[in-house]
Amino acid sequence: MVEHIKIISAKQVADILHYDELIPIIEKALADFSGRPESGIIQPIRTVLHLPSANGFLGIMPAYSEKDNALSTKLLTFFPKNTNISTHAALIVVFDCCTGIPKAIMDGDVITAQRTAAASAAATKHLTNGIPRQLAILGAGVQARSHYHALSYLYKFQQVKIWNHHMDKAKLLAAELGPEVEAVPEAKEAIQDADVIVTVTNSSVPVLQASWVKQGAHINAVGSCRPDWNEIAPELMHQAVVYVDTKEAAVKESGDIIKSGATIFAEIGEVIAGKAAARTTETTIFKSLGMAIEDTVTANLVMKKLDGRT
Ligand SMILES: NC(=O)C1=CN([C@@H]2O[C@H](COP(=O)(O)OP(=O)(O)OC[C@H]3O[C@@H](n4cnc5c(N)ncnc54)[C@H](O)[C@@H]3O)[C@@H](O)[C@H]2O)C=CC1
Protein backbone atom coordinates (compact mmCIF):
# COMPACT_ATOMS: atom_id res chain seq x y z
CA MET A 1 0.00 0.00 0.00
CA VAL A 2 2.77 2.41 1.02
CA GLU A 3 4.42 2.18 -2.44
CA HIS A 4 1.40 3.91 -3.96
CA ILE A 5 1.36 6.88 -1.59
CA LYS A 6 2.39 10.16 -3.20
CA ILE A 7 4.78 12.28 -1.16
CA ILE A 8 4.13 15.97 -1.84
CA SER A 9 6.73 18.50 -0.74
CA ALA A 10 6.30 22.01 0.65
CA LYS A 11 7.66 23.41 -2.63
CA GLN A 12 5.09 21.50 -4.69
CA VAL A 13 2.31 22.77 -2.41
CA ALA A 14 3.63 26.34 -2.50
CA ASP A 15 3.86 26.29 -6.30
CA ILE A 16 0.21 25.26 -6.54
CA LEU A 17 -1.51 27.42 -3.94
CA HIS A 18 -2.50 30.99 -4.79
CA TYR A 19 -4.87 33.25 -2.92
CA ASP A 20 -7.09 33.93 -5.94
CA GLU A 21 -8.24 30.30 -5.77
CA LEU A 22 -7.67 29.62 -2.10
CA ILE A 23 -9.73 32.44 -0.55
CA PRO A 24 -12.98 31.42 -2.34
CA ILE A 25 -12.40 27.74 -1.49
CA ILE A 26 -11.89 28.56 2.19
CA GLU A 27 -14.89 30.91 2.16
CA LYS A 28 -17.04 28.07 0.85
CA ALA A 29 -15.61 25.62 3.41
CA LEU A 30 -16.41 28.04 6.25
CA ALA A 31 -20.01 28.39 5.00
CA ASP A 32 -20.38 24.63 4.51
CA PHE A 33 -18.96 23.99 7.97
CA SER A 34 -21.60 26.25 9.54
CA GLY A 35 -24.27 24.52 7.43
CA ARG A 36 -23.43 21.02 8.65
CA PRO A 37 -24.65 18.30 8.82
CA GLU A 38 -26.79 19.05 5.71
CA SER A 39 -23.71 20.37 3.86
CA GLY A 40 -21.95 17.01 4.25
CA ILE A 41 -19.08 18.20 6.41
CA ILE A 42 -17.89 16.00 9.25
CA GLN A 43 -15.32 17.52 11.59
CA PRO A 44 -14.89 16.59 15.24
CA ILE A 45 -13.12 18.93 17.64
CA ARG A 46 -9.41 18.21 17.28
CA THR A 47 -7.55 16.04 19.77
CA VAL A 48 -4.67 17.87 21.42
CA LEU A 49 -1.96 16.15 23.41
CA HIS A 50 0.06 18.33 25.77
CA LEU A 51 3.68 17.32 26.42
CA PRO A 52 4.46 19.14 29.67
CA SER A 53 8.20 18.34 29.58
CA ALA A 54 8.75 20.31 26.36
CA ASN A 55 5.68 22.49 26.74
CA GLY A 56 4.71 21.20 23.30
CA PHE A 57 1.45 20.11 21.70
CA LEU A 58 0.43 17.52 19.12
CA GLY A 59 -2.90 18.11 17.39
CA ILE A 60 -4.82 15.55 15.31
CA MET A 61 -7.24 17.18 12.91
CA PRO A 62 -9.49 14.96 10.72
CA ALA A 63 -12.25 16.21 8.41
CA TYR A 64 -14.45 15.00 5.55
CA SER A 65 -16.32 16.93 2.86
CA GLU A 66 -18.94 14.88 1.04
CA LYS A 67 -19.41 17.50 -1.71
CA ASP A 68 -15.68 17.65 -2.40
CA ASN A 69 -15.16 13.91 -1.98
CA ALA A 70 -12.27 14.80 0.29
CA LEU A 71 -11.01 13.07 3.43
CA SER A 72 -7.84 13.93 5.32
CA THR A 73 -6.15 14.27 8.67
CA LYS A 74 -3.63 16.89 9.62
CA LEU A 75 -1.01 16.08 12.24
CA LEU A 76 0.34 19.28 13.71
CA THR A 77 2.89 20.04 16.38
CA PHE A 78 3.26 23.34 18.20
CA PHE A 79 6.42 23.78 20.27
CA PRO A 80 6.39 27.47 21.18
CA LYS A 81 9.84 27.36 22.83
CA ASN A 82 11.59 26.39 19.56
CA THR A 83 14.18 28.93 18.50
CA ASN A 84 15.83 29.08 15.06
CA ILE A 85 13.47 26.34 13.83
CA SER A 86 9.77 26.70 13.24
CA THR A 87 7.39 26.52 16.19
CA HIS A 88 4.72 24.69 14.15
CA ALA A 89 5.16 21.62 11.92
CA ALA A 90 2.45 19.78 10.03
CA LEU A 91 1.78 16.82 7.75
CA ILE A 92 -1.48 16.06 5.98
CA VAL A 93 -2.50 12.50 5.12
CA VAL A 94 -5.06 12.30 2.29
CA PHE A 95 -7.32 9.23 1.98
CA ASP A 96 -9.50 7.83 -0.77
CA CYS A 97 -13.10 8.46 0.35
CA CYS A 98 -14.45 5.19 -1.09
CA THR A 99 -11.79 2.74 0.03
CA GLY A 100 -10.10 4.51 2.93
CA ILE A 101 -6.72 3.80 1.34
CA PRO A 102 -4.14 6.57 1.96
CA LYS A 103 -3.39 8.41 -1.31
CA ALA A 104 -0.83 11.01 -0.27
CA ILE A 105 1.23 12.50 2.50
CA MET A 106 1.84 16.16 1.96
CA ASP A 107 3.61 18.97 3.70
CA GLY A 108 1.20 20.77 6.00
CA ASP A 109 3.27 23.84 6.85
CA VAL A 110 2.46 25.82 3.72
CA ILE A 111 -1.19 24.80 3.90
CA THR A 112 -1.41 25.85 7.56
CA ALA A 113 0.14 29.21 6.77
CA GLN A 114 -1.98 29.92 3.72
CA ARG A 115 -5.38 28.50 4.64
CA THR A 116 -5.29 30.34 7.99
CA ALA A 117 -4.52 33.61 6.21
CA ALA A 118 -7.20 32.85 3.62
CA ALA A 119 -9.77 32.35 6.42
CA SER A 120 -8.80 35.71 7.93
CA ALA A 121 -9.01 37.29 4.47
CA ALA A 122 -12.51 35.85 4.01
CA ALA A 123 -13.57 37.17 7.43
CA THR A 124 -12.07 40.58 6.67
CA LYS A 125 -13.91 40.75 3.36
CA HIS A 126 -17.22 40.25 5.15
CA LEU A 127 -16.60 42.24 8.34
CA THR A 128 -14.46 45.22 7.38
CA ASN A 129 -16.06 48.65 7.32
CA GLY A 130 -15.53 50.07 3.79
CA ILE A 131 -12.19 49.74 2.02
CA PRO A 132 -9.38 49.33 4.57
CA ARG A 133 -6.23 51.42 4.05
CA GLN A 134 -4.18 50.71 7.18
CA LEU A 135 -3.13 47.24 8.31
CA ALA A 136 -1.48 46.37 11.64
CA ILE A 137 0.16 43.03 12.37
CA LEU A 138 1.24 42.01 15.88
CA GLY A 139 3.78 39.20 15.49
CA ALA A 140 6.42 38.66 12.83
CA GLY A 141 6.49 34.92 12.18
CA VAL A 142 5.02 32.53 9.62
CA GLN A 143 1.43 33.69 10.01
CA ALA A 144 2.41 37.37 9.94
CA ARG A 145 3.95 36.82 6.51
CA SER A 146 1.04 34.79 5.08
CA HIS A 147 -1.54 37.25 6.48
CA TYR A 148 0.25 40.16 4.84
CA HIS A 149 0.16 38.36 1.47
CA ALA A 150 -3.47 37.18 1.73
CA LEU A 151 -4.81 40.56 2.88
CA SER A 152 -2.68 42.45 0.36
CA TYR A 153 -4.15 40.23 -2.34
CA LEU A 154 -7.60 41.62 -1.38
CA TYR A 155 -6.70 45.24 -0.55
CA LYS A 156 -4.09 47.78 -1.54
CA PHE A 157 -2.98 49.05 1.87
CA GLN A 158 -1.43 52.52 2.05
CA GLN A 159 0.41 51.57 5.19
CA VAL A 160 1.22 48.34 7.03
CA LYS A 161 2.73 48.45 10.53
CA ILE A 162 4.32 45.40 12.12
CA TRP A 163 5.14 45.08 15.80
CA ASN A 164 6.98 42.18 17.38
CA HIS A 165 8.29 41.71 20.90
CA HIS A 166 11.72 41.37 19.30
CA MET A 167 11.93 44.45 17.07
CA ASP A 168 14.74 42.98 14.91
CA LYS A 169 12.37 40.28 13.64
CA ALA A 170 9.72 42.87 12.77
CA LYS A 171 12.36 44.91 10.89
CA LEU A 172 13.51 41.88 8.89
CA LEU A 173 9.96 40.98 7.91
CA ALA A 174 9.09 44.58 6.99
CA ALA A 175 12.16 44.77 4.73
CA GLU A 176 11.16 41.50 3.05
CA LEU A 177 7.55 42.54 2.37
CA GLY A 178 6.89 45.87 0.66
CA PRO A 179 7.75 49.58 0.67
CA GLU A 180 4.50 50.35 2.50
CA VAL A 181 5.52 48.11 5.42
CA GLU A 182 7.15 49.55 8.54
CA ALA A 183 8.33 47.94 11.77
CA VAL A 184 7.31 49.90 14.86
CA PRO A 185 8.67 49.59 18.43
CA GLU A 186 5.33 49.79 20.27
CA ALA A 187 2.22 47.71 19.60
CA LYS A 188 0.03 50.73 20.38
CA GLU A 189 1.71 52.70 17.57
CA ALA A 190 0.91 49.93 15.08
CA ILE A 191 -2.73 49.76 16.11
CA GLN A 192 -3.95 53.33 16.52
CA ASP A 193 -4.89 54.13 12.90
CA ALA A 194 -5.46 50.55 11.75
CA ASP A 195 -8.63 49.55 9.89
CA VAL A 196 -7.61 45.88 9.96
CA ILE A 197 -5.59 44.29 12.76
CA VAL A 198 -4.04 40.82 12.82
CA THR A 199 -2.73 39.21 16.03
CA VAL A 200 -0.37 36.32 15.29
CA THR A 201 1.92 35.90 18.28
CA ASN A 202 2.81 33.01 20.57
CA SER A 203 1.96 35.15 23.56
CA SER A 204 -0.18 33.67 26.33
CA VAL A 205 -1.15 37.11 27.66
CA PRO A 206 -2.87 40.04 25.88
CA VAL A 207 -0.85 41.96 23.30
CA LEU A 208 -3.82 44.03 22.07
CA GLN A 209 -5.53 46.54 24.39
CA ALA A 210 -9.06 47.91 23.95
CA SER A 211 -8.13 51.62 24.22
CA TRP A 212 -5.73 51.39 21.22
CA VAL A 213 -8.33 50.17 18.72
CA LYS A 214 -10.32 52.64 16.66
CA GLN A 215 -14.11 52.21 16.52
CA GLY A 216 -15.17 50.09 13.53
CA ALA A 217 -11.81 48.35 13.07
CA HIS A 218 -11.79 44.65 12.20
CA ILE A 219 -9.49 42.29 14.13
CA ASN A 220 -8.37 38.83 13.05
CA ALA A 221 -7.34 37.20 16.34
CA VAL A 222 -5.37 34.17 15.18
CA GLY A 223 -3.04 33.20 18.05
CA SER A 224 -3.86 31.90 21.57
CA CYS A 225 -5.35 28.58 20.59
CA ARG A 226 -5.12 27.28 24.16
CA PRO A 227 -7.89 27.58 26.76
CA ASP A 228 -5.62 29.33 29.26
CA TRP A 229 -3.93 31.71 26.77
CA ASN A 230 -5.33 35.03 25.58
CA GLU A 231 -3.90 37.49 23.09
CA ILE A 232 -6.74 40.04 23.20
CA ALA A 233 -7.59 42.10 26.29
CA PRO A 234 -10.87 40.81 27.83
CA GLU A 235 -12.28 44.37 27.74
CA LEU A 236 -11.90 44.40 23.95
CA MET A 237 -13.51 40.97 23.66
CA HIS A 238 -16.54 42.47 25.43
CA GLN A 239 -16.61 45.73 23.42
CA ALA A 240 -16.40 44.08 20.00
CA VAL A 241 -18.83 41.89 18.08
CA VAL A 242 -17.20 38.46 18.23
CA TYR A 243 -17.27 36.00 15.33
CA VAL A 244 -15.54 32.61 15.41
CA ASP A 245 -14.75 29.83 12.93
CA THR A 246 -16.31 27.15 15.15
CA LYS A 247 -18.48 27.84 18.20
CA GLU A 248 -18.04 24.27 19.41
CA ALA A 249 -14.23 24.54 19.58
CA ALA A 250 -14.16 28.21 20.63
CA VAL A 251 -15.76 27.48 24.00
CA LYS A 252 -13.35 24.59 24.56
CA GLU A 253 -10.05 25.88 23.11
CA SER A 254 -10.03 29.67 23.00
CA GLY A 255 -8.65 31.47 26.06
CA ASP A 256 -9.77 34.74 24.45
CA ILE A 257 -13.37 33.50 24.66
CA ILE A 258 -13.14 31.44 27.87
CA LYS A 259 -11.14 33.85 30.03
CA SER A 260 -13.14 36.93 28.99
CA GLY A 261 -16.53 35.21 29.10
CA ALA A 262 -17.36 37.20 25.93
CA THR A 263 -20.47 36.35 23.94
CA ILE A 264 -20.01 34.81 20.50
CA PHE A 265 -22.28 36.58 18.01
CA ALA A 266 -21.96 34.10 15.12
CA GLU A 267 -19.70 31.79 13.15
CA ILE A 268 -18.11 33.52 10.16
CA GLY A 269 -19.56 30.75 7.97
CA GLU A 270 -23.05 31.89 8.99
CA VAL A 271 -22.21 35.40 7.77
CA ILE A 272 -20.82 34.09 4.48
CA ALA A 273 -23.98 32.00 3.99
CA GLY A 274 -26.18 35.06 4.71
CA LYS A 275 -27.57 33.52 7.91
CA ALA A 276 -26.05 36.04 10.35
CA ALA A 277 -25.47 39.78 10.15
CA ALA A 278 -22.11 41.33 9.30
CA ARG A 279 -22.05 44.20 11.83
CA THR A 280 -19.43 46.14 9.90
CA THR A 281 -19.90 49.57 11.48
CA GLU A 282 -19.01 48.14 14.89
CA THR A 283 -15.61 46.89 16.00
CA THR A 284 -15.46 43.23 14.99
CA ILE A 285 -13.24 40.33 16.03
CA PHE A 286 -12.81 37.13 14.06
CA LYS A 287 -11.46 34.64 16.60
CA SER A 288 -9.76 32.01 14.47
CA LEU A 289 -8.75 28.66 15.94
CA GLY A 290 -8.15 26.87 12.66
CA MET A 291 -10.29 24.05 11.35
CA ALA A 292 -9.43 20.68 9.83
CA ILE A 293 -11.91 21.24 7.00
CA GLU A 294 -9.77 24.18 5.82
CA ASP A 295 -6.84 21.76 5.51
CA THR A 296 -8.97 19.09 3.82
CA VAL A 297 -10.31 21.34 1.06
CA THR A 298 -6.88 22.89 0.50
CA ALA A 299 -5.18 19.48 0.32
CA ASN A 300 -7.92 18.44 -2.11
CA LEU A 301 -7.11 21.42 -4.33
CA VAL A 302 -3.44 20.42 -4.32
CA MET A 303 -4.36 16.82 -5.26
CA LYS A 304 -6.64 17.96 -8.07
CA LYS A 305 -3.99 20.27 -9.50
CA LEU A 306 -1.30 17.59 -9.35
CA ASP A 307 -3.61 15.10 -11.05
CA GLY A 308 -4.51 17.68 -13.72
CA ARG A 309 -8.17 17.55 -12.67
CA THR A 310 -8.53 21.34 -12.48
N1 LIG B 1 -6.01 30.04 14.00
C1 LIG B 1 -5.30 29.25 13.22
O1 LIG B 1 -5.80 28.61 12.31
C2 LIG B 1 -3.84 29.15 13.45
C3 LIG B 1 -3.26 29.80 14.50
N2 LIG B 1 -1.92 29.76 14.68
C4 LIG B 1 -1.40 30.52 15.81
O2 LIG B 1 -0.90 31.77 15.32
C5 LIG B 1 0.20 32.22 16.12
C6 LIG B 1 1.38 32.52 15.23
O3 LIG B 1 1.79 31.34 14.56
P1 LIG B 1 3.14 31.35 13.67
O4 LIG B 1 3.25 32.62 12.95
O5 LIG B 1 3.14 30.08 12.90
O6 LIG B 1 4.24 31.28 14.81
P2 LIG B 1 5.73 31.85 14.73
O7 LIG B 1 6.45 31.15 15.83
O8 LIG B 1 6.25 31.75 13.36
O9 LIG B 1 5.55 33.39 15.08
C7 LIG B 1 5.14 33.80 16.36
C8 LIG B 1 5.48 35.25 16.60
O10 LIG B 1 5.12 35.56 17.95
C9 LIG B 1 6.24 36.18 18.58
N3 LIG B 1 6.19 35.86 20.01
C10 LIG B 1 6.61 34.74 20.62
N4 LIG B 1 6.38 34.82 21.94
C11 LIG B 1 5.80 36.01 22.16
C12 LIG B 1 5.34 36.69 23.31
N5 LIG B 1 5.42 36.11 24.51
N6 LIG B 1 4.78 37.91 23.16
C13 LIG B 1 4.67 38.48 21.94
N7 LIG B 1 5.11 37.91 20.82
C14 LIG B 1 5.66 36.69 20.93
C15 LIG B 1 7.47 35.64 17.87
O11 LIG B 1 8.60 36.50 18.00
C16 LIG B 1 6.97 35.56 16.44
O12 LIG B 1 7.10 36.79 15.80
C17 LIG B 1 0.43 31.10 17.13
O13 LIG B 1 -0.24 31.39 18.32
C18 LIG B 1 -0.19 29.89 16.46
O14 LIG B 1 -0.52 28.86 17.33
C19 LIG B 1 -1.08 29.11 13.82
C20 LIG B 1 -1.61 28.40 12.79
C21 LIG B 1 -3.02 28.34 12.52
Ligand SMILES: O=C([O-])C1=[NH+]CCC1
Ligand atom coordinates in the same frame (compact mmCIF):
# COMPACT_ATOMS: atom_id res chain seq x y z
O1 LIG C 1 -5.52 24.98 12.92
C1 LIG C 1 -4.28 24.92 13.03
O2 LIG C 1 -3.55 24.38 12.21
C2 LIG C 1 -3.69 25.53 14.22
N1 LIG C 1 -4.38 26.17 15.10
C3 LIG C 1 -3.57 26.64 16.18
C4 LIG C 1 -2.21 26.20 15.87
C5 LIG C 1 -2.30 25.53 14.56
